[in-house]
Amino acid sequence: MRNKSAELTGVKEIARRANVSIGTVDRVIHNRKGVSEKTKQKINSIIAELGYTPNKMASLLAQKKVLTFAVLIPQASRETDYWTYPLSGINLAHSEVKQFGIHLDIHFYDLNVKASFRQEADKLLKTQPDGLILAPSFVDESIEFISKVKTLGIPMVFINSDIPHQEPLSYIGPDLFQSGKLAAQLISFMLVPNDEMLVVNISTALENDHHLRRKELGFRRYFEEHAIFNKITTLDIKETSADSIETAFMRSFSHHHSVKAVFVTNSRVSQVAQIIKKHNLNVLLLGYDFLKENIKFLSENLINFLICQRPKEQGYLAVMTLYRHLFHIGTIESAVYMPIDIITRENFIFYKA
Amino acid sequence: MRNKSAELTGVKEIARRANVSIGTVDRVIHNRKGVSEKTKQKINSIIAELGYTPNKMASLLAQKKVLTFAVLIPQASRETDYWTYPLSGINLAHSEVKQFGIHLDIHFYDLNVKASFRQEADKLLKTQPDGLILAPSFVDESIEFISKVKTLGIPMVFINSDIPHQEPLSYIGPDLFQSGKLAAQLISFMLVPNDEMLVVNISTALENDHHLRRKELGFRRYFEEHAIFNKITTLDIKETSADSIETAFMRSFSHHHSVKAVFVTNSRVSQVAQIIKKHNLNVLLLGYDFLKENIKFLSENLINFLICQRPKEQGYLAVMTLYRHLFHIGTIESAVYMPIDIITRENFIFYKA
DNA sequence: TCAATTTACGTGTACGTACACGAATCTAAA
DNA sequence: TTTAGATTCGTGTACGTACACGTAAATTGA
Incomplete structure (x- = not known):
């Protein structure tokens, strides 16, 4: 005894x-x-x-339960290694929970090929996973996929971007509008009357640019709320080759004589930094995401602020959320908005992307 | 079968x-x-x-192991509710691991009474914990305590502040020097020649002000490295009553005619904000920590930036680190420097302190 | 060489839960 | 009353590991 x-x-x-x-x-x-x-x-x-x-331990042991979490996220590409960060968070979480019998089944799709999303989504469903982590980049395709997942009763977590009215178990990602406001505030500190600003949205025609719009809206809202009337010009670039961006950017830049700050609404800010460096322009530059290229320009002082929303933590939390849901640990929040981090030359080395 | x-x-x-x-x-x-x-x-x-x-589950089940983690941290006080945040992180982590047979034994000491540290430390040791989470606020007392803990072979994690040469299992907390540099950078954006700066260190004579010094050093170092020669004045206040602070601060302020920015090196920044509000001064104000009082002034625009190092996450990670160590999950890093977060009026609502 | 140790190994039970199987009881139709 | 069928419940084994206990083999000393 x-x-x-x-x-x-x-x-x-x-x-x-x-x-x-x-x-x-x-x-x-x-x-x-x-x-x-x-x-x-x-x-x-x-x-x-x-x-x-x-007793969870005894229960798990007796069940010999093996749960599979399917993951469907974009492939990291030459253009951006952003998705390596959520992936590493996913893997980190996995290493902590695999001893409890959790397997991962990771699928990647190509952000430039909508068909790849459908293809991987179908493949994934056939394995009958016990949970799903989804980055719903393509809206229509995702909605179709999600309805299938729901009929199968598979719990689902969105990361990185949300789709309205889909009600996943949880959404884990940024509040885009608010991050735009933050960018505005950072710039506002350094603004004097008559300074102009440029908002640059760079995306292929294929991509959903809803995200960028939300950020720009937040950006503009800030100045409205604070009755700051400096001129803001929007520049939409739908062709993402280096040359196209440079041409478009420089044309716009030459039209506006006192641009003091440039706000690039996504991680392609490094491409703008490159141009600024080449033409030796003197402007504040803000953009998104803790990517190698961006950090390089940040440390060169060509990018002044990067706004970042913990991509790794998003991946980590997504796995943990499913795990906690399926093992009935604690309560699950339907939305977890990531903190909006401000990255500068002085704190980036401590940032755990 | x-x-x-x-x-x-x-x-x-x-x-x-x-x-x-x-x-x-x-x-x-x-x-x-x-x-x-x-x-x-x-x-x-x-x-x-x-x-x-x-198989951890089977192993734990067979062992019927019950582990106790002792925690020794400051009591949250009227002056500051800072320590409620690490505590909530500790409790959150506990709720996740208690099903694996982990108990918590939490002890508080009074930051104004060194004897309370000794007393609680002794009490704690008698219970023979399997792990220890320590906030080593008092240097000498901590060193004495730590040596006892080490002879007992109890794994130990420091949070919030480190003590050199003690080699705990892990240190989880801020890099003070670097956070000072960050404060400097934020100010530097808004600085014009001849602007002056004020560094305000507020602490009782009892407290160890080593922390504050490290931050000030980082702060000054930034300007040296960037060859910025605006005048920086240090103001040490050793008497923490509201009146004393106001008198000391206003005296210094009146001596320096073009103070553009004030850097308060700890969470007592709200007391300075109060003074700035009362006297209607026009300066940038930077300080530390996501406390209710500070957030109030932040939203009133009296404090412009708060630097914060995730106190809740520190507590969470401390428990998880011990858990992972004792259960041999993954590898333990000997130091985890928390990201240095910049909190402003626009992003504080998303900050999970 | 034989007993007394020591060393090396096997067996059985327990941990708390899950679940298949079957036994007992009950209900209702013939 | 008999019996088929449903309902309600108990028993036994398994999950993978920990550990006490017991036993066989090797070693030692005389």
Whole structure:
């Protein structure tokens, strides 16, 4: 006898108090049928009285449960290694939970090829995963996919971007509008009357630029709210080759004589930094994301601020959220907006992307 | 037979391959004596070959292990509720790991009473904890305590501040010097020639002000490195009553006619904000920590930047680090420097302190 | 060489839960 | 009353590991 006293818990004790066997208690706990209403109530009341919570370790052990989480996110590309960060967060989390029998089934799609999303999504569904982590970059394709997932009853977590009215288990990612406001505030500190600003949205025609719009809206809102009337010009660039960007940017820049600050609404800010360096322009430059290229220009002082929303932590939290949901650990928040981090030359070395 | 095939792992399989019983394998795994060198080597090589890792669930279940983590941190006080944040992180982590048999034994000391540290430290040691989380605010007292802890072989994590040459399992907290540099950079954006700056260190005589010095050093270093020669004045205030601070601050302020920015090196920045509000002064104000009072002034635009180092996450990580250490999950880094977060009026609502 | 140790190993039970199987009781139709 | 069928419940084994206990083999001393 290992534990002398205090055998206050466990199905055995419940069974003893209810004058039934542990099998019956087990049935009640898992709402299986085959128990009379009377004994079920009796057992439930004892469970409540004892504040019984099942021993996870024993439960997992007995179940020999192996859960598979499917992941569907963009492939990191030559253009940007952004998605390596969420991926590393996902892998980190996995390394912590795999001992509890959790497997990962990771699928990548190409941000430039919508068909690849469909293809991987279908492939993924066939494996019947127990949970899904999705970066819903393509809106229509995602909605179609999500409806299938929902009918299968697979819990789902969105990361990086949300899609309205889809109600996943949880959304983990940024609040785009607010991050635009923050960019505006940072610039506003250094603004004097008559300074102009440039908002640069760079994306291929294929990509959904909804994200960028939200940021720009937040950016402009800030100045409205604070009654700051410096001129803001928007520059949309739909062709992402270096030359195209340079041509478009320099044309716009030459039209506006007192541009003091440039706000690039996504991680392509390094391409603008390159141009600024080449033409030796004197402007404040703000952009997004902790990417190698961006950090390079940040440390050269060509980019002044990077706004970042913990891509690695997003991946980590996504896995942990599914894990916690399926193992009934704690409560799950339906949306986790990541902190909006400000990265500068002085703090980037401590940033854990 | 639940698992049809793939019985590739587990002590049983090891035992089978080595032609021994699981008892012998068990002895080898736990380096217990009573195994011949030959079979030990054989078993070890099979373990290596199989890449065997013990099933934590089964192991914990069999051990019926209950681990106690002792925590020794300052009591949150009227002056500052800072320590409620690390505490909440500790509790959050606990809620996630208590199902694995981890208990917490939390002790608080009074930052104004050194004796309370000693007292609680002694009390704590008597309970023979399996791990310790320590905020070593008082240097000498901590060193004495730490040596006792070390002789007992109790793994230990420091949070919030470090003590050199003590080599805990891990240090989790800020890099003070670097955060001072960041403050300097933020100010430098808005600086014009002849602007002056004020560095304000507020602490009781009892407290160790080593922290504040490190930040000030970083702050000054930034300007040196960038060859910026605006005047910086240091103001040390050793009496923390509101009146004393106001008198000292206003005296200094009136001596320097073009103070553009004030850098308060700890969380007492709200007291300075109060003065600035009262006297309607027009200066940039930077300080530390996500406290209610500070946030109030931040949203009133009286404080412009708060530097924050995730106190909640520090507590969370401390518990998780001990947990992971004792359960042999992953590898433990000897120092985890928290990201240096910049909090402004526009992003504070998303900050998870 | 034989007993007394020591060394080396095997066996059995326990941890708390899950679940298959089967036994007992009850209900209702013949 | 008999019996088929449903309902309600108990029993046994398994999950992978830890550890106490017991036993066989090797070693030592005389």
